[in-house]
Amino acid sequence: MIILNAIFPIFTLLFLGSLLKHFNITNDTFLKTSDKLVYFIFFPAMLFWKLGSSVPDKGVSVNLCVASILAVVIVFLLSIAVIRLFSISNFQAGTFSQACYRFNTYIGMAIVMNALGESGIRYFGILIGFAIPIINVLAVSTLIWYSGKKGSPGQHVKYLLKALVSNPLILGCAAGLIFSRSHLSFPVFIDNTLTLMTSVTMPLALISIGGSLTLTGLKHNTKFSLLASLLKIMILPIIGFFLLKAFSITGIPFKAGMIFFALPTATSIYILSAQMNSDTQLASAAIMLSTLLSFIALSVVVLI
16 A cells, blocks of 8 residues: 555656657646756755754764765666676766666655655755765766766866756755754745745656656667666665665665665756767666666565
């Protein structure tokens, strides 16, 4: 029943988004606009509100973040080994690597809200705020290395720092954590305003993701997209499970961490691959396949 309650609604909205796009009720313009609204306004506002109104914990979040990042780094190193082992071309290597560990934030938050409630949102919010900068460093560095993109190390560092500092999700998490430690509370009229603003976030994000899913490239990239998906939604959760146990993470933080590990790869890998001269067809295939297979992985971790 917990799978039905926590996961079925998310994949129903993803399917609805795909149907709406198929029947031309939504289009590319709508999807791009909704992506911007969610990314720059609604989701950062929700992170600020949820984290800002929560009570700081005593060290559990630090252990959760450290264990989770260690798992991501291990899978990152495994992805590099697989690139060498299977002779994946430089053009595909950067896309393949990031598909193995980047995660879909919106699907994650939606499942955490359904399965774990307010306390789960806090731990997941802190985790993604900590993970996003490090994962971006890994992804961009790998894409630069394999793409042969010209430019000095200083230019690459500047590009990376700009991407991190201007990331609205990181800013929303940071602002929320600072506010939560100020021992202030939101006035009722602000709380009600944020409630209305953020109520649209998850449905809009999931419909937008569903509309952007495509089978493009899957036929010609089945092998590598399947390898990336298995690393992302099978190997990463297994490694993450043992690391969370090693760091004595239990209860809600443990469940939030396991959901984090089992998420499908982020749709943003397509955009970053396009910007950094890597294979967008492989990116599209990996996003589609990992999203479909993640239903199984997420069902398992929700039951743990």
